[in-house]
Amino acid sequence: MAKLIVFNHVSLDGYFVDANGRMDWAKMVDHDKEWNDFVAENAKGDGALLFGRKTYELMIQYWPTPMAVKHDPVVAECMNAMRKFVVSKTLETATWSNTTLLKGDAAEEVRRLKKESSQGLCILGSGMLVARLAEEKLIDEFQVVVNPVALGKGRTMFEGVKEKIGLKLTKMRTFKNGCAFLCYERA
Numbered sequence: 001m002a003k004l005i006v007f008n009h010v011s012l013d014g015y016f017v018d019a020n021g022r023m024d025w026a027k028m029v030d031h032d033k034e035w036n037d038f039v040a041e042n043a044k045g046d047g048a049l050l051f052g053r054k055t056y057e058l059m060i061q062y063w064p065t066p067m068a069v070k071h072d073p074v075v076a077e078c079m080n081a082m083r084k085f086v087v088s089k090t091l092e093t094a095t096w097s098n099t100t101l102l103k104g105d106a107a108e109e110v111r112r113l114k115k116e117s118s119q120g121l122c123i124l125g126s127g128m129l130v131a132r133l134a135e136e137k138l139i140d141e142f143q144v145v146v147n148p149v150a151l152g153k154g155r156t157m158f159e160g161v162k163e164k165i166g167l168k169l170t171k172m173r174t175f176k177n178g179c180a181f182l183c184y185e186r187a
Contacts, residue, residue: 002115003121004121004123004140005120005141006139007143008124009144011150012150013152016127019151019153025149025151026147030177030178032176034175035176038173038175043075044078047083048085048113049079049085049121050110052126052129053091054126055125055126056088056091056096058125060095083098084096084100085100085109086102087106087129088103106132107132110138137186139186141184142185146179147178168184168186169184171183
């Protein structure tokens with residue numbers, strides 16, 4: 001059975017998007033060699049990506065473009081080559097390479113994907129999807145990069161979760177640019 005991982009950036013005060021729904025603050029950290037190597041290595045993971053509609057629409061505006069290939073060649077190559085799923089009841093088509101549109105209930109679709117695949121699944125962004133799947137106990141690991149910025153307002157990736165989710169820290173790494181990478185599994 002496939003493992004479902006969430007990988008998201010959060011601000012020090014716990015938001016994964018700011019009050020305007022943007023994540024550009026996460027790109028404000030210094031992109032030194034240590035950080036760039038970490039990002040490139042993470043992008044090379046096998047398995048498939050899973051997005052909600054909003055995140056998919058943001059990702060497709062950048063990763064399949066010449067600008068992404070110029071500025072982030074390793075990550076762009078991986079993002080464009082990987083198998084991708086987008087959960088949406090409103091999208092008519094998914095045009096990004098290697099993308100499958102899932103129009104059913106998010107939890108049921110993910111249960112099916114986890115059963116059918118031996119490769120992992122990774123959610124990027126997609127706060128509403130994360131909250132929904134966390135409540136259904138379908139997420140196996142939360143990988144969070146805490147960025148050295150406080151936003152004051154925004155949305156957490158757990159917005160709408162009604163019950164406490166107990167977690168245990170399994171890995172951590174700090175970077176010279178001030179970011180901290182934390183991995184949690186269900187307690």
